[in-house]
Amino acid sequence: MLRDFQSKKGGTVLQPNGGGGMGYAIPSAMAAALHFPGRRAVAVLGDGGFTMSLHSLVSAVELGLDLTVVVLDNTVLGWVYNGQRGRVIASEFKAFDYPGIAASIGTTASSVDTLDAFEAALEKSLTTSGVSVIIASVSKADRYQDIMASINTVDTYAVPQDD
Numbered sequence: 001m002l003r004d005f006q007s008k009k010g011g012t013v014l015q016p017n018g019g020g021g022m023g024y025a026i027p028s029a030m031a032a033a034l035h036f037p038g039r040r041a042v043a044v045l046g047d048g049g050f051t052m053s054l055h056s057l058v059s060a061v062e063l064g065l066d067l068t069v070v071v072l073d074n075t076v077l078g079w080v081y082n083g084q085r086g087r088v089i090a091s092e093f094k095a096f097d098y099p100g101i102a103a104s105i106g107t108t109a110s111s112v113d114t115l116d117a118f119e120a121a122l123e124k125s126l127t128t129s130g131v132s133v134i135i136a137s138v139s140k141a142d143r144y145q146d147i148m149a150s151i152n153t154v155d156t157y158a159v160p161q162d163d
Contacts, residue, residue, distance in 0.1 A: 023052035074140040102133035113137040
């Protein structure tokens with residue numbers, strides 16, 4: 001999102017100071033939905049941030065917000081997992097039934113694993129009232145650090161490599 005998303009005008013994207021505001025996406029999208037009634041808000045987050053903010057998803061349903069939540073599910077805390085450089089400690093998730101969890105809260109939930117399926121689910125969510133959750137399976141091979149390398153060449157969060 002930090003590299004590829006392009007907004008159409010200023011003031012339409014909320015981003016925490018820094019790149020790793022876990023648990024930020026759903027509450028900030030809720031604030032946008034409350035501040036701009038009649039406009040659908042969209043939150044994009046990883047599976048780690050999703051699990052940290054399930055309570056916010058409950059509140060969004062209770063408030064009847066028009067909100068789309070896109071969860072990039074790679075079964076790891078990506079920033080931590082990739083920063084460990086193969087010394088994996090407590091950064092992997094089991095394959096949870098996130099669509100089932102989201103549906104039990106009262107959202108319209110779907111799971112996708114192709115770009116075409118994602119586009120269809122996103123289009124549907126944008127025209128469905130209430131809270132929609134799209135769980136998109138993505139690869140844990142894509143490192144946040146590699147994606148951001150063109151912006152910041154120093155990976156300050158990684159375990160030092162032995163040279």
